[in-house]
Amino acid sequence: xxxxxxxxxxxxKSFGALKATDNVSLTLMPGEIHALIGPxxxxxxxxxxxxSGKIVPDAGEVWLSGQNITAFSVAQRAKLGLGRSFQVSSLxxxxxxxxxxxxxxxAQQGHSYRFIKPVMRDSGLRDAARAIxxxxxxDARASxxxxxxxxxxxxxxxxxxxxxxxxxxxxxxxxxxxxxxEGTARLVSFLHSLKEEAPxxxxxxxxxxxxxxxxxISVLVYGRIIATGSVADIRGNAEVRxxxxxxxxxx
Amino acid sequence: MDSTRKEWLxxxxxxxxxxxxxxxxxxxxxxxxxxxxxxxxILAIAAVGLNIALGLGGMVSFxxxxxxxxxxxxAGIAAHHAFNGTPIFAGIPGTNQMLIIWAIAMxxxxxxxxxxxxxxxxxxxxxxxxxxxxxAQMGFFxxxxxxxYGGEDGLPIFVRNQFPGMNTARxxxxxxxxxxxxxxxxxxxxxxxxxxxxxxxxxxxxxxxRAAAIGISxxxxxxxxxxxxxxxxxxxxxxxxxxxxxxxxxxxxxxxxGELIVIIIxxxxxxxxxxxxxxxxxxxxxxxFGGLTEHWKLWLGLVLLGVVLxxxxxxxxxxxxxxxxx
Numbered sequence: 001x002x003x004x005x006x007x008x009x010x011x012x013k014s015f016g017a018l019k020a021t022d023n024v025s026l027t028l029m030p031g032e033i034h035a036l037i038g039p040x041x042x043x044x045x046x047x048x049x050x051x052s053g054k055i056v057p058d059a060g061e062v063w064l065s066g067q068n069i070t071a072f073s074v075a076q077r078a079k080l081g082l083g084r085s086f087q088v089s090s091l092x093x094x095x096x097x098x099x100x101x102x103x104x105x106x107a108q109q110g111h112s113y114r115f116i117k118p119v120m121r122d123s124g125l126r127d128a129a130r131a132i133x134x135x136x137x138x139d140a141r142a143s144x145x146x147x148x149x150x151x152x153x154x155x156x157x158x159x160x161x162x163x164x165x166x167x168x169x170x171x172x173x174x175x176x177x178x179x180x181x182e183g184t185a186r187l188v189s190f191l192h193s194l195k196e197e198a199p200x201x202x203x204x205x206x207x208x209x210x211x212x213x214x215x216x217i218s219v220l221v222y223g224r225i226i227a228t229g230s231v232a233d234i235r236g237n238a239e240v241r242x243x244x245x246x247x248x249x250x251x
Numbered sequence: 252m253d254s255t256r257k258e259w260l261x262x263x264x265x266x267x268x269x270x271x272x273x274x275x276x277x278x279x280x281x282x283x284x285x286x287x288x289x290x291x292x293i294l295a296i297a298a299v300g301l302n303i304a305l306g307l308g309g310m311v312s313f314x315x316x317x318x319x320x321x322x323x324x325x326a327g328i329a330a331h332h333a334f335n336g337t338p339i340f341a342g343i344p345g346t347n348q349m350l351i352i353w354a355i356a357m358x359x360x361x362x363x364x365x366x367x368x369x370x371x372x373x374x375x376x377x378x379x380x381x382x383x384x385x386x387a388q389m390g391f392f393x394x395x396x397x398x399x400y401g402g403e404d405g406l407p408i409f410v411r412n413q414f415p416g417m418n419t420a421r422x423x424x425x426x427x428x429x430x431x432x433x434x435x436x437x438x439x440x441x442x443x444x445x446x447x448x449x450x451x452x453x454x455x456x457x458x459x460x461r462a463a464a465i466g467i468s469x470x471x472x473x474x475x476x477x478x479x480x481x482x483x484x485x486x487x488x489x490x491x492x493x494x495x496x497x498x499x500x501x502x503x504x505x506x507x508x509g510e511l512i513v514i515i516i517x518x519x520x521x522x523x524x525x526x527x528x529x530x531x532x533x534x535x536x537x538x539x540f541g542g543l544t545e546h547w548k549l550w551l552g553l554v555l556l557g558v559v560l561x562x563x564x565x566x567x568x569x570x571x572x573x574x575x576x577x
Contacts, residue, residue, distance in 0.1 A: 035253050074463040102450070107466040114447040
């Protein structure tokens with residue numbers, strides 16, 4: 001069996017008496033979409049924060065393609081190939097869609113200490129950014145400031161930025177939020193093709209989308225993973241149904 | 252006409268005006284006007300420096316007078332020893348060559364900005380403002396209590412430092428030097444802003460978390476921006492000392508740091524020619540309203556209030572519209 005791209009080993013994080021993350025271990029294998037679901041307050045955001053490097057865990061390790069990155073900063077992790085898209089859309093507001101992607105390409109190449117050549121005349125960056133925008137279907141909006149883009153367009157731009165980083169894996173934090181039925185359907189089919197490029201760890205509230213997309217699902221409740229398995233496993237898991245899907249367990 | 256082209260046209264107009272007015276003064280034999288234009292140019296250079304930190308990087312340094320004063324003292328001390336024929340220390344002689352003085356002023360200002368930046372850029376917001384202010388106040392009180400170079404009385408420069416091929420005693424020659432350095436510093440600012448470095452720095456100003464998430468470490472980029480910023484302001488300080496032929500602790504006073512910020516806000520934060528417009532306004536106010544009333548700063552304050560309330564992009568923004576980053 002192949003080695004996991006991303007692996008969490010016994011992560012724990014407490015805030016005072018609250019165990020936000022309780023001994024979480026999880027793997028993300030090549031070519032899969034691994035969905036992380038759980039009710040509000042289950043600790044999904046805290047867990048994602050520890051993966052991206054924003055939050056320091058009390059115990060446990062984060063490994064990215066065979067390297068222990070637990071002590072690395074957010075920027076170092078991103079350079080190593082951890083591609084993150086935010087729960088709250090957070091692009092560079094005054095930059096156009098194209099410049100947002102160009103900035104990501106620049107960061108991916110690791111050359112930000114260049115003081116002379118104007119970026120807008122850098123056809124390598126510009127053309128690559130256009131190509132990526134075309135992939136997510138935003139090429140017609142390339143020169144629009146990201147603050148002016150619609151909610152759905154900003155979501156797509158987030159994905160474009162993540163793509164530009166050519167990551168080893170994607171962390172997508174509720175990419176469907178607020179998208180509407182048509183937008184969700186488009187994104188679902190796009191993510192299906194995206195996982196060939198790099199595996200995706202997906203946090204999502206839209207259960208329909210999760211069941212259509214995920215190869216594996218992990219269920220997080222009160223900071224602990226109570227079940228991991230295929231869509232069928234999770235659908236049939238009595239404990240999951242009880243705590244999460246809100247159904248009475250069959251008597 | 253789109254706003255980018257409008258701004259370029261406006262910039263060209265300002266650059267021409269700042270040259271033509273003193274040229275007219277030269278013909279009309281009005282050396283006072285030439286000196287005013289020189290003062291505007293040098294203040295503008297200092298503000299171009301601050302505009303890198305404040306305008307591009309969003310680092311509200313309330314202590315840039317530190318670099319202005321450091322540059323001033325470099326010019327003053329070098330001239331002092333050159334005039335007396337005494338070594339500065341350990342046999343190093345003074346010099347009256349502007350180009351050498353500028354180089355030293357920029358290196359020292361850059362080094363000092365590196366120290367201040369490394370210690371203050373871990374913080375942001377009000378804490379950053381206070382730490383930069385604290386460092387500038389340390390410089391202020393240090394010079395105040397340093398009797399070797401005049402202490403609170405300051406240090407006069409008896410003979411203005413020299414520039415190859417120019418007679419710096421003549422106002423017009425000194426203006427040409429200042430104007431040349433201003434255009435050069437504006438070109439540096441424009442290059443930085445358009446380059447990858449500027450793209451990263453402006454992105455960090457708008458969204459540091461985002462920049463980190465895509466792999467651009469905010470601290471390093473901001474530190475380099477802060478150092479470049481301090482270097483240009485330090486260069487302006489050396490020139491300012493030569494213009495007034497005097498350097499004193501007042502150059503490092505917090506009011507001076509405040510004036511530099513006011514210049515940028517009046518002209519337009521992050522705008523290429525914002526510092527030039529702001530410096531012209533400040534000096535213009537000082538001269539015209541200063542002649543009418545002691546309380547000219549009250550009227551300047553009202554203008555500043557108006558700009559902050561009704562023209563957030565400063566005067567450049569008011570005329571040319573919002574900044575476009577493409």
